[in-house]
Amino acid sequence: MLHLKLQASLQAAVRAVLPDADTTAILVRPCPDARHGDYQSNALIPLAKQRKLNPRQLAEQVKAALDVTELCDAVDIAGPGFLNFRIRPAALAAVLQTAARGEHLFFAKARQPRTVVIDFSSPNVAKPMHVGHIRSTGIGDSLQRVFRLLGHRVITDNHIGDWGTQFGKLLLGWKQILDRDALARDAIAELERLYKVINADCDATPARLEEAKQELVKLQAGDAENTAVWQEMIRVSQAQFDTIYGRLGVKFDHALGESFYNPQLGPVVDDLRARGIARESEGAVGVFSDGSMPQKSDPFLVNRDGEWIPDPALVRKSDGGFNYMTTDLATVDYRLRTWSPDEIVYVVDDRQAPHFRKLFLTFARWQPEAAAKVKLVHVGFGKILGEDGKPFKTRSGDTVKLGDLLDETEERALKVVTEKNPDLPEAERKEIARVVGLGAVKYADLLPNRQSDYQFSWDKMLALQGNTAPYLLYAYTRLRSIRRKCEEHSAGGGQRSAVSLNVPEEIALAKQLMNFGLVLEAVAEEYRPNFLCNYLYDLAGLFARFYEGCPVLKAEGAERATRLLLCELTGRVLKQGLDALGIETTEHM
Numbered sequence: 001m002l003h004l005k006l007q008a009s010l011q012a013a014v015r016a017v018l019p020d021a022d023t024t025a026i027l028v029r030p031c032p033d034a035r036h037g038d039y040q041s042n043a044l045i046p047l048a049k050q051r052k053l054n055p056r057q058l059a060e061q062v063k064a065a066l067d068v069t070e071l072c073d074a075v076d077i078a079g080p081g082f083l084n085f086r087i088r089p090a091a092l093a094a095v096l097q098t099a100a101r102g103e104h105l106f107f108a109k110a111r112q113p114r115t116v117v118i119d120f121s122s123p124n125v126a127k128p129m130h131v132g133h134i135r136s137t138g139i140g141d142s143l144q145r146v147f148r149l150l151g152h153r154v155i156t157d158n159h160i161g162d163w164g165t166q167f168g169k170l171l172l173g174w175k176q177i178l179d180r181d182a183l184a185r186d187a188i189a190e191l192e193r194l195y196k197v198i199n200a201d202c203d204a205t206p207a208r209l210e211e212a213k214q215e216l217v218k219l220q221a222g223d224a225e226n227t228a229v230w231q232e233m234i235r236v237s238q239a240q241f242d243t244i245y246g247r248l249g250v251k252f253d254h255a256l257g258e259s260f261y262n263p264q265l266g267p268v269v270d271d272l273r274a275r276g277i278a279r280e281s282e283g284a285v286g287v288f289s290d291g292s293m294p295q296k297s298d299p300f301l302v303n304r305d306g307e308w309i310p311d312p313a314l315v316r317k318s319d320g321g322f323n324y325m326t327t328d329l330a331t332v333d334y335r336l337r338t339w340s341p342d343e344i345v346y347v348v349d350d351r352q353a354p355h356f357r358k359l360f361l362t363f364a365r366w367q368p369e370a371a372a373k374v375k376l377v378h379v380g381f382g383k384i385l386g387e388d389g390k391p392f393k394t395r396s397g398d399t400v401k402l403g404d405l406l407d408e409t410e411e412r413a414l415k416v417v418t419e420k421n422p423d424l425p426e427a428e429r430k431e432i433a434r435v436v437g438l439g440a441v442k443y444a445d446l447l448p449n450r451q452s453d454y455q456f457s458w459d460k461m462l463a464l465q466g467n468t469a470p471y472l473l474y475a476y477t478r479l480r481s482i483r484r485k486c487e488e489h490s491a492g493g494g495q496r497s498a499v500s501l502n503v504p505e506e507i508a509l510a511k512q513l514m515n516f517g518l519v520l521e522a523v524a525e526e527y528r529p530n531f532l533c534n535y536l537y538d539l540a541g542l543f544a545r546f547y548e549g550c551p552v553l554k555a556e557g558a559e560r561a562t563r564l565l566l567c568e569l570t571g572r573v574l575k576q577g578l579d580a581l582g583i584e585t586t587e588h589m
């Protein structure tokens, strides 16, 4: 990779000037303003400051010691001591050729692979997956794909909500009002109905609530009948989740639900108490502030009328039941003991941010040594809004079920595809619509900064123009058709001629290809798939400009070979990039 070569040369030059300098922080990155160069390093400025040197003078000395003539046309010193590098087209061509030989696709595997656990999707049993689940599922899946692509060891775990007080009501409903036919038709819808009916009963009649509680107590005590029914509820829910995961192309290494940790919950609370981290308060057990941080940023405190009062992390309820927090503490402990990860990433909506802050702080107090070795990250995200700017709902005001949403998207995509290709056989149009529709929903969800809320709009996400999946998928089909035509022309043969980049459009496209790896790294670094979306959109735009300005099939000799190679590599990067977003491609559209 060019920036890595530049970086190595720059580090060597710095060592020549300052033999004792630590050069690991000397990085080369794309230049923020292309008018000043292709790559830039700003690392000499802090280095000079540390040593009380004049940064521009240091830059001059380093530049004199720098040997990058093979890679660069020019190295400029700018501003307070930036180094700007302008890459020679011949150096770009050489990288294109190594990519053509299959040595790389403009990214390198991590030199120090990390073990990363990604906790994502995590729906609750007996509740349908709704539109909101596309967020955790899509962002989590894209992150796991990018981490794997970069050579990290990834363990994905679907932390299904399969335990909790709702099962008392569900059990009561199952025993008294279950409709077997409805269960066979749509299991989760039937479970939802049971819950709603019994819940209303319980609100109205204390005796019903008591009955439900007894069912829960029996389940918790391991009663055989209730355990069997509970397992059946998990099984039918999981089957429905799996249908959706199948459609979305999402797989998990593990789906260790909350109930998996039940045997650990009592011991976790005992241990927290023995270590003085949790204490009893009004019959419950909780973790309180240890006063180690300013009140304003202490998640174990809340401000009520100007006064700071405790907001503990509860780990045991007064009735002896355990909390979401207790399960999550046991889960961190289990994951560390089982997989020794360097990092655990939780892809969960932003409303749970306070929970994760408390979780991470409590874990650090509970197991300080283990906590020092692992990075715990909450990757949060905002809401999906309807076109009216309010939370996205169906016309009747219900939450939108994910399965229904995917159906509707495919239907709408079929209209778009049919308008474009009325003559394709229906089966083919449907398959294209499936790829385009799913791609459109996923892409629209990954494109905005994940923390902001975004408005769900079928018209926008299915548009063939603009920063959308259909636009990128269409660009890909054009690249594939160029390739097919070229194969017809040269009947597969075609000797490899020299590659030489001469026209600005060729050079701009080649430069964009070079940065694929940096973008993947940035996605992994900041857990932001939107960086990759924008990169691919820019790539497709540069390709469009190139294709308008530079004839490919009509060109000859080295020019033709160069342009075909650019098309080929752009196609490969586009496909690999979309794959890293969890989006399939299609040959025709």
Ligand code: ARG
Pocket: 119, 122, 123, 124, 159, 160, 161, 328, 331, 346, 348
């Ligand atoms: N099931 C939870 C919910 O629907 C999300 C679980 C996220 N993962 C975790 N380890 N807490 O809110």
